[in-house]
Every structure is written in C-alpha cells, then in structure tokens.
Amino acid sequence: MLALTRAVPPSIPRCELTHLDRAPIDYDAAVAQHVAYEAALASLGCRILRLPAEPELPDSVFVEDTAVVLPELAVIARPGAASRRPEVDSVVEYLAERRELAFIDAPATLDGGDVLRVGRSIWVGRSERTNRAGYDQLRRLLEPRGYRIRTVAVHGCLHLKTAVTPLPGDALLVNPAWTDTAAFEGHDLAPVDPSEPFAANVLAIGDSILVSDGHPATRARLEDRGLTLRVVDVSELAKAEGGVTCCTILVP
Ligand code: CIR
Numbered sequence: 001m002l003a004l005t006r007a008v009p010p011s012i013p014r015c016e017l018t019h020l021d022r023a024p025i026d027y028d029a030a031v032a033q034h035v036a037y038e039a040a041l042a043s044l045g046c047r048i049l050r051l052p053a054e055p056e057l058p059d060s061v062f063v064e065d066t067a068v069v070l071p072e073l074a075v076i077a078r079p080g081a082a083s084r085r086p087e088v089d090s091v092v093e094y095l096a097e098r099r100e101l102a103f104i105d106a107p108a109t110l111d112g113g114d115v116l117r118v119g120r121s122i123w124v125g126r127s128e129r130t131n132r133a134g135y136d137q138l139r140r141l142l143e144p145r146g147y148r149i150r151t152v153a154v155h156g157c158l159h160l161k162t163a164v165t166p167l168p169g170d171a172l173l174v175n176p177a178w179t180d181t182a183a184f185e186g187h188d189l190a191p192v193d194p195s196e197p198f199a200a201n202v203l204a205i206g207d208s209i210l211v212s213d214g215h216p217a218t219r220a221r222l223e224d225r226g227l228t229l230r231v232v233d234v235s236e237l238a239k240a241e242g243g244v245t246c247c248t249i250l251v252p
Contacts, residue, residue: 001205002251003046004063004094008034008237011058015240016081018128018158023239030236034061037247040232044205046250052090059084061237062246065111066091068138069251074099075141080109080129098251102141110134113159113246118166122149123183125160152183157197161245164200167227168207175200190225193217201243210244
C-alpha cells in the first residue's frame, strides 16, 4: 500500500475553517505530529510518498480531498473551497503515471473527504463542499465500472468521513448525529461515544486502525471489539479541521 502525503505548509494558520473557531496553530508542533503520523502509516506497512510541498496553499497537507483513487481509476476532485483547487495540480502529475485519470468538472464540486468506499460500495456525502453535480459526475464515472454509488446526508460537520469511516471487516464507525445512518443499512454500525463527536474519523489499514489520541472513550469501544489501534496525536491538525484520514491518499 502506497500512502501519499504532503508536508504541513507554514501557511496552515490561514486554513479554511467551517465548523471550528480559529485557534492558534503551533506550526512546529503540527510538523512534528505529521512526521509521527507518517511514521505510524509506515509502521502499518505503507510506503510513504510525499507529494511536492505547497507552502502557499494553507490546506495542502489534507491531500485526501484532492482525489478518489480506486484500483482501476483515479478521479481528480474539484474541491468545494476555491482556495483549495490549485492543490490538485501536483496530484494529477503524480497519479497520471499510475492510473487512468478522470476529472470532476465545473460547476460540480467534490472533496475526497466526502467519498466513503467499502469494496465496490461508495457513499458520497452531501456536504457544504460536495454538490449534487459532483455526485452525479462521480456516479456516471463509477457505475459503469461496477460500483454501487449513492448519496448520503451530512449535517453539522465538514465531510462525510468526519461522520463515518470503515473499520476492518464490514463495520462502520459512525457519529449518528452527523449523518443518516439509514443509508448504511445492512452494515454493522459502531457508534462513537456521544461525548466524542469527532471520534468517527479513523483510518483502517489492513487489520489495524489509526486513531487520534483525543477520543479515549471511543478507543475503549474499539478495543472491546478486538481491534488493534495505532494511536497518533493530531491535535494541531485538528485545529485546521483535519483528522487522520485527511492527511493521506492510500493508493491500493
Ligand atoms: C478544509 O476546510 O478544507 C481544511 N481546513 C480541512 C480539510 C479536512 N479534510 C478532510 O476531512 N478530508
């Protein structure tokens, strides 16, 4: 498994914020957390490939939003925040050599953080970043390739994957307050502890999951399910509304 990442830019204090108030971000601490995050990915068997740094693009560390990479195709996103659109250029350059590419075109918008995949099932969040046209374009690209794709409501948080992410196996870790759980019928739903609304963003890699150290009650629930956790501190990146999925694109 290849994990694409990108360095934390010094401009990160000017990041987009939607649901959080701006809080000072300690750049050096954010860099150290990001290095530890990459080390955790490597310890779970990923080969890290750093995309070229984009010092002037404040959200460029959150590479997840720039593309949806599938085994047979990479769909280049069109981020909902205009400030983030230049982030895709270097991702296109890198992926062009490795995948057939398809593009989300204006007026559609789509953030990778709104696209949740379990095997050949895909859910696309209707969020402030991903519009109906973004969903329609993705559906037209993926249905003919054998994916089952549907849209799901997101409310109160930035992206679908802020509200729900896959666990190893068939289960999904979910904050039921931020999405419509009926859309995931037939899946084993593991709710976060209600005191930890941001805990649903975890990154499954093989049989392990990478989790933020900020959510002890939900971690205990995951351990009770027999899951192997790798805990990282991403508290500085969380001030920019990022979590553990956003800082990488896993290339299967
Ligand atoms: C933004 O608002 O776009 C960034 N500050 C945070 C992006 C986080 N990405 C993600 O959850 N996939």
